[in-house]
Amino acid sequence: KAGVTQTPRYLIKTRGQQVTLSCSPISGHRSVSWYQQTPGQGLQFLFEYFSETQRNKGNFPGRFSGRQFSNSRSEMNVSTLELGDSALYLCASSFFPGADTEAFFGQGTRLTVV
Amino acid sequence: AQSVTQLGSHVSVSEGALVLLRCNYSSSVPPYLFWYVQYPNQGLQLLLKYTSAATLVKGINGFEAEFKKSETSFHLTKPSAHMSDAAEYFCAVAGGSGNTGKLIFGQGTTLQVKP
Numbered sequence: 441k442a443g444v445t446q447t448p449r450y451l452i453k454t455r456g457q458q459v460t461l462s463c464s465p466i467s468g469h470r471s472v473s474w475y476q477q478t479p480g481q482g483l484q485f486l487f488e489y490f491s492e493t494q495r496n497k498g499n500f501p502g503r504f505s506g507r508q509f510s511n512s513r514s515e516m517n518v519s520t521l522e523l524g525d526s527a528l529y530l531c532a533s534s535f536f537p538g539a540d541t542e543a544f545f546g547q548g549t550r551l552t553v554v
Numbered sequence: 555a556q557s558v559t560q561l562g563s564h565v566s567v568s569e570g571a572l573v574l575l576r577c578n579y580s581s582s583v584p585p586y587l588f589w590y591v592q593y594p595n596q597g598l599q600l601l602l603k604y605t606s607a608a609t610l611v612k613g614i615n616g617f618e619a620e621f622k623k624s625e626t627s628f629h630l631t632k633p634s635a636h637m638s639d640a641a642e643y644f645c646a647v648a649g650g651s652g653n654t655g656k657l658i659f660g661q662g663t664t665l666q667v668k669p
Contacts, residue, residue, distance in 0.1 A: 444597070473655055483644065483659035496654050530597055537655040539586040539648035540605040545597035 442467065444533050444546035452552045458519040461549045465512050465533030472514040473543065474506060477528040486529075489514055490537045521553045556581045556647045560660035568668050573617075573632040575663050577645030580626065586648035587628045588657065589619055593641045601643075604628060615639070640667045 445464040453459050465472050474486040488496040489508035506516040512533075518525055528550050532543035561576040579585055586605050590598040602613025609621045619630045628645060645660040 471655055473657075475657075475659075482661045483646075483657075485656050485658070488654060488656055496656050498656075532598075532655075532657075534655055539654065540603070541655050542600055542603065543655055543657065545590075545599070547595070547597045 444531055444544050446529075446531050446546035446549050448549060449547065450550045450552075452554060453521050455521055455523060455553055457521050458517060459521060459551060460515055460517045461529055461531075461551070463514045463516075463531030463533075463546060465514070465531075466544055469533035469535055469544070470512050471534045471537040471541070472508055472512065473532045473534075474514070474516050475530045475532065476500075477530060477548070478526070483530070486516065488537060495537055518551075523553050525551065526553045527551060556583075556585065556658050558645050558647050558658055558660040560643075560645050560663050562663055563661065564664045564666065566666040566668060567635045569637055570634050573630070573635045573639065573665065575630040575643050575645075575665065577619075577628045577630065577660060578626050579628060579645075579647050581647055587619075587621065588646045588648075589613065589617070589628075589630050590644045590646060590659075591641050592644065592662075598644065601630070635665075635667045637667050637669065640665055 471490045473488045485498040487506045492508045503519045508514045528548045530548045531546045534541040557580045559578045588603045589601040602611045604621045612618045646657040
């Protein structure tokens with residue numbers, strides 16, 4: 441069965457612009473989480489969604505937002521891009537949210553802000 | 555609050571040698587612990603997870619990890635390294651209160667395998 445699909449794979453944006461990233465979870469999975477990966481800060485949790493509700497949010501400024509649709513697909517948006525937002529953004533899906541639930545990761549979207 | 559520390563950002567072994575990647579955790583509650591592997595330009599793949607069943611956990615590709623509560627450790631091992639094991643490895647603990655899938659990751663360890 442198809443894995444977690446993230447689009448686009450690569451993106452180049454200019455400072456001040458906004459960007460929307462998309463994540464399609466594995467069929468049947470209803471929980472989606474987002475992570476930011478940078479060389480300096482490593483992997484950091486952004487948000488967790490389940491049944492269209494945000495259940496958990498990481499320590500990121502309000503420029504970072506997300507949502508989940510009724511088909512479990514999720515999007516994250518970053519407004520007023522800064523150079524420091526350049527990162528690999530990873531989406532993970534699971535059947536349900538839970539500490540012991542296996543999360544399956546997509547290949548990520550590489551965002552470069554110039 | 556939960557946290558994870560991976561000792562050694564880079565580990566180099568010869569092909570066929572033992573692989574040992576170290577991870578120590580801090581958790582105020584019984585932890586759920588994970589090891590993930592990341593190949594270049596790829597996402598994360600789960601190697602194994604500890605969820606309070608057996609303390610010795612076997613994963614994919616010949617990897618295993620032992621949960622030691624007294625040492626707050628969850629080190630990853632593989633008896634014999636293969637060239638294809640070269641990648642970045644992340645230890646993670648399930649974080650936050652309540653029933654959440656939020657993961658807190660260590661800084662990662664890059665494994666180099668020399669022929």
